[in-house]
Amino acid sequence: MSTKDWLEKDYYKVLGVSSSxxxxxxxxxxxxxxxxxxxxxxxxxxEAEKRFKEVSEANDVLSDQSKRKEYDDARKLFGGGGFRFPRGGNTAGAGSMDDLFRNASGGGGESFSDLFGGLFNGAGRSSRTTSSNGRGPRRGTDIEGEVTIDFVQSVNGVTVPIQMVSDAACSACHGTGAKAGTVPRVCPTCQGSGMQTSTSGGVFAVTEPCTDCRGRGMIVDDPCPVCHGSGRGKSTKNMQVRIPAGVTDAQRIRLKGKGGAGENGGAAGDLYVVVHVRPHPVFGRKGDNLTLTAPVTFNEAALGAEIEVPTLDGPAVRIKIAAGTPNGRTLRVRGKGVARRDGSRGDLLVTVEVVVPEQLSEQAREALGSYAAAAGTTDPRQALFAKARSASGAGAG
Structure with a gap:
């Protein structure tokens, strides 16, 4: 790969991110x-191996603040017209980008690396090392699991057992990737670092995954028949997971460091638990408040009453229904809702539902008839028709 090609690579595009x-x-x-x-x-x-190299090369530059700045400056310089080549009849002085790089360190003047300070591990700058044993630490994989809990458990919190399948070291080769009785050898190309550095024209140094060991630093001549040389295998483990109070249905909880084990001293991955909550037959939820629909009789709503309603996990409470309470009104019982992080609790919202009897005795019918006569013949729908006529008139106008 020529220096010109290397400089013109769009690392932002390789990683699929914007330049900002x-x-x-x-x-x-x-x-x-x-x-x-x-x-x-x-x-x-x-194809995947080639793509992995491109991604690693892009990350090596863009993840390093100083390298990224130099890379951005170089792109602005060459892409934004920082160099101008003569045009017209004076062909002796005309040149191309290839000519510039080909002659950059040629006699007499400052070399290209002198001018630009060794961009991207240029001549005279050593590339970054990984670790004392040549292989850098690798973070463990993130694991995702699911758990289903009851409504009461979601409100108060609960500790539940969960079984996870993680990508751990192969049990047959213990993570070496080599067949039993054999051991992998250090890659002679990268000396076990997993990375190799190539130079282009003596100006730039490019660090990328070693092509011989594919970035592992070790070469397996006789692969393990269980993991086929990868050194990784599936393992099952049980753990106790604390679900915090107030968790909602489909909420995703992150447990840091409870995922797959890291390699070469790398940190463990994270465990993500998606919580499913079974619905409750009586209670619902609205934020930190619990909801409940309480049926009341016509007499209780009209004359007023004091009724008992259940709470989620405690004794029943008594609430007062004021005389003339309409259907659908919501009453609040403080402190009987969902536990909050600060130790306080939300409220219980009780919605009144007036129950109309499906059947009436003859005596009840006579009593209701007497009530209707005593209450008068006021039509409660008069206002409804008035608003409808008003709206129709406004629309016609």
């Missing part, structure tokens, strides 16, 4: 693409 992307965006994009295209996950896939 924040470091955490770059990190997230790299991790996703690296997982998808890692040689261990795509054995024998040359």
């Amino acid at each position: 992307a924040k470091p955490e965006e770059i990190k997230k994009a790299y991790r996703k693409l690296a997982r998808e295209n890692h040689p261990d996950a795509n054995p024998g896939n040359a």
Whole structure:
């Protein structure tokens, strides 16, 4: 790869981020693409291996603040017209970008690396090392699981057992990737670092995953028949997970460091638990408040009464129904709702539902007839018709 080609690569496009992307965006994009295209996950896939190299190369530059600045400056310089070549009849002085790089360190003047300070690990600058043993730490994979709990447990919190299947070290080869009785050898190309550095014209140094060991730093001559040389295998483990009070249905809880184990001293991944909450036959939820529909008789609503209603996990409470309470009115019982983080609790919202009897005795009918006569013949729908006529008239006008 020529220096010209290397400079003109759009690393932002490789990672699928904008040129103004924040470091955490770059990190997230790299991790996703690296997982998808890692040689261990795509054995024998040359296209994935090529893509993995491109992604690693882009991340090596964009994840380093100083390298990224130099890269951006260089792109502005060459892409924004920082250099001008003569045009017209004076062909002796005319040149191309290829000519510039080909002659950059040629006699007499300052070399290209002198002019631009060794961009991207240029001549005279050593590339970053990984760790004392040549292989850098690798963070463990994130794991996602699901758990279903009762409504009461979601309100008060609960500790539940959960069984997880994680990508741990292969039990047959203990993570070496080599067949029992054999051991992998250090890659002679990268000396176990998993990375190799190539130079272009003596000006730039490019660090990328080693092509011989595919970034692992070790070469397995006799692969493990269980994991096929990857060193990874599926394992099942049980753990106790604390579901906090107040969790909602479909909420995703992150448990830091409870995911897959890291490699070479790398941090463990995270465990994400998606919580499903079974509905309650009586209570509902609205934010930190619990909801309840309480049926009342016509007499209780009209004359007023004091009734008992249940609470989620405690004794019943008495609430007062004022005389003339309409159907659908909501009454509040303080402190009988969902537990909050600060230790307080939400409220219980009780909605009144006036129950109309489906059958009446003859005596009840006579009593209601007497009530209707005593109450008068006022039509409660007069206002409804008045509003409808008013709206119709306004529309016609």
